[in-house]
Amino acid sequence: MTRPRDMRNVPLSGARLWADLMAVAKIGGTAKGGCNRQTLTDEDGRVRHWLADQARALGCTVTVDRLGNMAIRREGRDAARKPVAFGSHLDTQPTGGKFDGILGVLAGLELLRALHEAGAETEAPLLLVNWTNEEGARFSPPMMGSGGAMGLFAEAEILAKQDSAGAVFGAELARIGWQGEGDPRGLQDIAAYLELHIEQGPLLEREGASIGVVTHALAQRWYDVTVTGEEAHGGSLMAGRRDALVAASLLIAEIERVALASGGNGRATVGRLTVAPDSRNIVPARVWFSVDTRHDDAAGIATIETGLRAAAASLAAARGIAIEVTEFWDSPLTPFDAALVRHVEDAAKARGLAYRRMPTGIGHDAVYVARKAPAAMIFVPCHGGVSHNEAESITPEWAEAGLLVLADAVLAAANA
Amino acid sequence: MTRPRDMRNVPLSGARLWADLMAVAKIGGTAKGGCNRQTLTDEDGRVRHWLADQARALGCTVTVDRLGNMAIRREGRDAARKPVAFGSHLDTQPTGGKFDGILGVLAGLELLRALHEAGAETEAPLLLVNWTNEEGARFSPPMMGSGGAMGLFAEAEILAKQDSAGAVFGAELARIGWQGEGDPRGLQDIAAYLELHIEQGPLLEREGASIGVVTHALAQRWYDVTVTGEEAHGGSLMAGRRDALVAASLLIAEIERVALASGGNGRATVGRLTVAPDSRNIVPARVWFSVDTRHDDAAGIATIETGLRAAAASLAAARGIAIEVTEFWDSPLTPFDAALVRHVEDAAKARGLAYRRMPTGIGHDAVYVARKAPAAMIFVPCHGGVSHNEAESITPEWAEAGLLVLADAVLAAANA
Numbered sequence: 001m002t003r004p005r006d007m008r009n010v011p012l013s014g015a016r017l018w019a020d021l022m023a024v025a026k027i028g029g030t031a032k033g034g035c036n037r038q039t040l041t042d043e044d045g046r047v048r049h050w051l052a053d054q055a056r057a058l059g060c061t062v063t064v065d066r067l068g069n070m071a072i073r074r075e076g077r078d079a080a081r082k083p084v085a086f087g088s089h090l091d092t093q094p095t096g097g098k099f100d101g102i103l104g105v106l107a108g109l110e111l112l113r114a115l116h117e118a119g120a121e122t123e124a125p126l127l128l129v130n131w132t133n134e135e136g137a138r139f140s141p142p143m144m145g146s147g148g149a150m151g152l153f154a155e156a157e158i159l160a161k162q163d164s165a166g167a168v169f170g171a172e173l174a175r176i177g178w179q180g181e182g183d184p185r186g187l188q189d190i191a192a193y194l195e196l197h198i199e200q201g202p203l204l205e206r207e208g209a210s211i212g213v214v215t216h217a218l219a220q221r222w223y224d225v226t227v228t229g230e231e232a233h234g235g236s237l238m239a240g241r242r243d244a245l246v247a248a249s250l251l252i253a254e255i256e257r258v259a260l261a262s263g264g265n266g267r268a269t270v271g272r273l274t275v276a277p278d279s280r281n282i283v284p285a286r287v288w289f290s291v292d293t294r295h296d297d298a299a300g301i302a303t304i305e306t307g308l309r310a311a312a313a314s315l316a317a318a319r320g321i322a323i324e325v326t327e328f329w330d331s332p333l334t335p336f337d338a339a340l341v342r343h344v345e346d347a348a349k350a351r352g353l354a355y356r357r358m359p360t361g362i363g364h365d366a367v368y369v370a371r372k373a374p375a376a377m378i379f380v381p382c383h384g385g386v387s388h389n390e391a392e393s394i395t396p397e398w399a400e401a402g403l404l405v406l407a408d409a410v411l412a413a414a415n416a
Numbered sequence: 417m418t419r420p421r422d423m424r425n426v427p428l429s430g431a432r433l434w435a436d437l438m439a440v441a442k443i444g445g446t447a448k449g450g451c452n453r454q455t456l457t458d459e460d461g462r463v464r465h466w467l468a469d470q471a472r473a474l475g476c477t478v479t480v481d482r483l484g485n486m487a488i489r490r491e492g493r494d495a496a497r498k499p500v501a502f503g504s505h506l507d508t509q510p511t512g513g514k515f516d517g518i519l520g521v522l523a524g525l526e527l528l529r530a531l532h533e534a535g536a537e538t539e540a541p542l543l544l545v546n547w548t549n550e551e552g553a554r555f556s557p558p559m560m561g562s563g564g565a566m567g568l569f570a571e572a573e574i575l576a577k578q579d580s581a582g583a584v585f586g587a588e589l590a591r592i593g594w595q596g597e598g599d600p601r602g603l604q605d606i607a608a609y610l611e612l613h614i615e616q617g618p619l620l621e622r623e624g625a626s627i628g629v630v631t632h633a634l635a636q637r638w639y640d641v642t643v644t645g646e647e648a649h650g651g652s653l654m655a656g657r658r659d660a661l662v663a664a665s666l667l668i669a670e671i672e673r674v675a676l677a678s679g680g681n682g683r684a685t686v687g688r689l690t691v692a693p694d695s696r697n698i699v700p701a702r703v704w705f706s707v708d709t710r711h712d713d714a715a716g717i718a719t720i721e722t723g724l725r726a727a728a729a730s731l732a733a734a735r736g737i738a739i740e741v742t743e744f745w746d747s748p749l750t751p752f753d754a755a756l757v758r759h760v761e762d763a764a765k766a767r768g769l770a771y772r773r774m775p776t777g778i779g780h781d782a783v784y785v786a787r788k789a790p791a792a793m794i795f796v797p798c799h800g801g802v803s804h805n806e807a808e809s810i811t812p813e814w815a816e817a818g819l820l821v822l823a824d825a826v827l828a829a830a831n832a
Contacts, residue, residue, distance in 0.1 A: 281685065281687060
């Protein structure tokens with residue numbers, strides 16, 4: 001077998017990758033051209049069989065762990081070396097698209113196929129991973145398979161999770177026939193992990209770049225905010241009112257200001273809000289809302305929190321109301337592995353592809369993997385930044401660009 | 417029979433009124449001391465029978481119109497004169513109190529009782545009215561019986577209204593046995609209408625006044641506001657976002673400012689708000705909220721509207737979003753009858769009761785009646801301004817003060 005240090009000799013096919021994307025999109029395909037292939041449904045079972053069949057035809061072995069994570073192994077020249085892993089997820093949102101997650105798995109499959117056709121051999125073994133339940137739409141939280149494998153969630157807790165209809169994760173995994181025997185934590189024992197994914201934002205398309213070299217994951221802190229004022233009739237005088245919604249509105253405006261002033265691409269989103277008692281002519285007594293904050297550095301995320309808490313305290317005092325801010329979820333800033341990021345950047349350069357270095361503001365399996373092993377990500381554009389949507393779309397050229405950079409970076413890591 | 421020009425000779429009893437209030441509170445009484453006696457329920461039927469029995473024992477005649485409005489007539493000396501009417505409503509909110517509406521009906525009953533005991537005769541006939549469905553909690557809109565009688569709502573439309581369980585107004589009215597044959601519009605043919613009611617606000621209690629001389633009803637305009645921005649992931653950059661909730665929040669803060677700056681006790685309330693798609697990590701694409709504005713004069717209500725629309729247009733332009741403001745409901749400023757207001761004020765003075773002139777910011781049957789006949793209202797305090805609540809409470813002294821002023825004003829009108 002040849003040892004392909006220069007992958008430009010290996011017959012990677014963007015057309016074959018595109019055909020795979022279209023084939024897989026039919027499993028759980030929707031009338032509007034999207035996908036409904038939620039985790040641990042029959043459709044998830046079917047797409048897993050499709051992937052395993054393809055992989056076995058290429059001489060790979062397929063193992064499954066107790067959380068359903070699929071690991072497709074292609075042996076390398078040096079059996080003593082830890083495998084170089086890559087992949088993403090095949091599950092989708094209920095009204096998801098054809099590319100989010102799927103691109104990363106199928107580009108990995110195309111790499112295995114091209115190596116097989118070329119009779120090429122890498123130094124390190126390769127491991128294509130399909131993580132279970134990245135989306136978190138049916139069973140919360142998201143990134144459950146990778147989080148469990150990296151030891152961030154207890155296996156027993158994951159298996160006991162229930163969906164909104166009361167179905168149990170472990171039982172559903174067994175029902176579709178994809179509960180294996182492997183210890184999920186075995187996936188920590190890798191030399192590297194590379195994940196190709198659509199950007200899910202508009203930046204690359206806007207700048208005309210086809211590759212995002214992802215350097216790190218933003219720090220994230222999510223909050224619950226509860227504002228408690230006093231109910232009053234809509235006919236009562238304004239003086240003396242303690243209107244929870246006006247206070248919440250002023251706080252929401254202030255949160256935007258604080259995030260913009262925090263520097264380094266600070267981000268804050270209030271995505272959910274409820275009002276009680278929710279009557280046209282009753283001054284709201286209680287408002288609850290969520291806050292999602294993200295930042296390029298750890299000091300920035302703390303700056304936003306300080307600003308949020310200060311604005312809440314000041315409004316509460318000025319308006320005689322109570323504002324409670326509690327942390328809901330926290331994810332530290334996660335740098336990707338410098339050597340792997342360099343491999344990605346080198347590949348983009350060598351292939352002559354326009355690229356930019358950028359963080360990911362969104363959680364991915366690679367972000368969890370990065371806590372235990374060297375990891376990095378590659379982004380390709382998606383039209384209008386639209387994802388988690390049946391209208392999600394990319395061009396075959398973007399898919400091919402991602403495939404080439406993923407393949408080059410994987411081979412660079414596996415042959416280093 | 418005597419002709420009681422000076423009602424201080426008529427044996428009005430605050431204690432008897434209080435006993436009636438407590439007796440009626442048991443019909444639909446709740447564990448927390450409130451009332452659930454929604455319109456056209458069995459409990460509504462029972463309280464109507466109780467009232468009719470009491471009235472007939474006093475020699476009055478009871479007639480019912482096709483909308484279920486009860487008119488209890490006590491003849492006067494001059495049968496050619498139009499009757500002087502008074503009353504309110506016996507229906508309650510689902511978790512309502514013992515006084516809202518009920519006080520006005522039972523004080524009227526006590527007046528009839530005192531006149532009966534004294535063998536007194538008025539010049540004009542008297543008419544105690546129990547209006548159907550003032551609350552609007554089960555069948556919307558509120559003040560249906562008085563609105564129908566005054567020709568503001570079509571009778572057939574009222575009879576066809578459905579509650580949330582699909583029950584039809586006309587069928588429910590017949591089921592409880594209170595659909596009469598009289599034309600509701602007959603109630604327009606009155607010399608005057610006086611309504612005693614709890615304030616449903618904190619002003620009188622705060623000022624230590626036991627009587628509110630109600631001079632007019634505020635102008636009201638209610639709106640629907642729809643803000644349409646663009647969905648984006650919570651991880652996307654702040655630059656370029658078109659966040660519908662931040663825009664709505666800025667507009668809500670501005671609506672408060674505009675109302676406060678409008679002079680003359682302008683009031684604005686945003687009581688309901690919904691966010692879509694309602695996800696923690698999705699920038700809201702659509703927000704809907706209600707606006708309830710009220711003002712002491714017609715120019716003021718227009719000033720608030722101008723401010724609301726200008727703020728909406730300015731925010732929409734600045735943030736590249738769409739804001740649609742549509743009128744949902746409109747009620748013009750309604751002055752009460754000057755002579756009747758003077759009777760109320762004279763009575764408070766003559767009885768040595770602390771009082772203040774004030775508008776009503778809340779809709780009442782009297783406000784609809786005022787469109788077709790001379791009308792006025794008398795307020796008494798309620799603790800903390802709390803109403804539409806099982807905790808609604810007043811003192812026996814306040815109830816008696818209201819009884820005395822109502823009686824004096826009714827007799828002044830009936831004997832004028």
